[in-house]
Amino acid sequence: MPMIRECIVTxxxxxxxxxxAPLGLIEDGDGWVIGPFRPSATLDNLRTTPFAVANFxxxxxxxxxxxxxxxDWPTKSATHVPGAVLEAALAHVELEVSHVEEDEVxxxxxxxxxxxxxxxxxxxxxxxxxxxxETAILASRLKMLPREKVEQELGYxxxxxxxxxxxxxxxxxxxxxxKIEEDYKHA
Numbered sequence: 001m002p003m004i005r006e007c008i009v010t011x012x013x014x015x016x017x018x019x020x021a022p023l024g025l026i027e028d029g030d031g032w033v034i035g036p037f038r039p040s041a042t043l044d045n046l047r048t049t050p051f052a053v054a055n056f057x058x059x060x061x062x063x064x065x066x067x068x069x070x071x072d073w074p075t076k077s078a079t080h081v082p083g084a085v086l087e088a089a090l091a092h093v094e095l096e097v098s099h100v101e102e103d104e105v106x107x108x109x110x111x112x113x114x115x116x117x118x119x120x121x122x123x124x125x126x127x128x129x130x131x132x133x134e135t136a137i138l139a140s141r142l143k144m145l146p147r148e149k150v151e152q153e154l155g156y157x158x159x160x161x162x163x164x165x166x167x168x169x170x171x172x173x174x175x176x177x178x179k180i181e182e183d184y185k186h187a
Contacts, residue, residue: 003027006133008055008062009034010075010084011045018084019045020071022063022136025054026108032095034109046109050097053078055086058125060132062088064172067136068179080115091118128165131157132172139176142183150180 004024011019019041026033034052036042046052062073075084081094095111135157138150154177161173 005032005054005056006063006137008057008066008073008086008089009042010053010055010086011042012049012051012082012084013041013045014048016082018075020066020073020075020084020086022066022140024137028110031098031110031112032093034095034111035106036109037106038104043107046097049082050109051078051081051083051114052095052097052109052111053081053083053085054093054095055089056091056093056122057086057088058090058122058129059088059168060129060136060172061168062086063133063136064176067139068175078115079117085117090120090122091116126164126166126169127160128163128169128173131160132165132169132176135173135176135180139180139183142180147184147187154180 004026006024009021009023013019021042023034023036026035032054034046074087076087078085078094081096083094085092093113094115096114097109098112099110101108101110138153142150161169165173
């Protein structure tokens with residue numbers, strides 16, 4: 001299995017507006033593969049503007065917020081590709097699509113690194129941050145996973161949140177759990 005790095009990916013639409021989405025980038029030698037599901041704004045944007053920025057942040061509220069529909073996070077312009085850098089990024093990588101591996105469900109955009117930059121020190125994740133990211137992934141896949149599996153995972157992840165979370169992790173956790181509960185009410 002290749003390594004997958006969870007990050008916030010920004011892409012630009014044909015009018016130059018930034019789209020912000022949490023995605024797992026797949027390690028590909030010296031580059032990265034972006035594999036958005038169909039349909040998605042990230043997929044459409046990569047087809048029209050074949051560049052992306054991978055933003056590495058420890059602010060799990062950004063991950064949770066994106067899953068909940070908040071795509072309005074402060075950004076600044078990328079320096080070497082058409083793109084947007086998340087202001088909350090500790091580091092970012094500017095990417096250019098080299099080639100596309102077509103797939104009916106999840107095309108793979110193979111990208112090479114154009115530029116990398118660090119903005120602030122990474123002081124490590126606590127277990128609650130990792131739990132919130134896992135919960136965001138679960139929340140994004142409720143239609144693909146059995147409810148029992150989601151509930152079992154949430155029970156385990158909640159332990160890390162209770163033991164190690166700070167205020168932002170607690171808030172992100174609460175928002176995601178409320179979203180999951182609301183989705184199941186209407187299922």
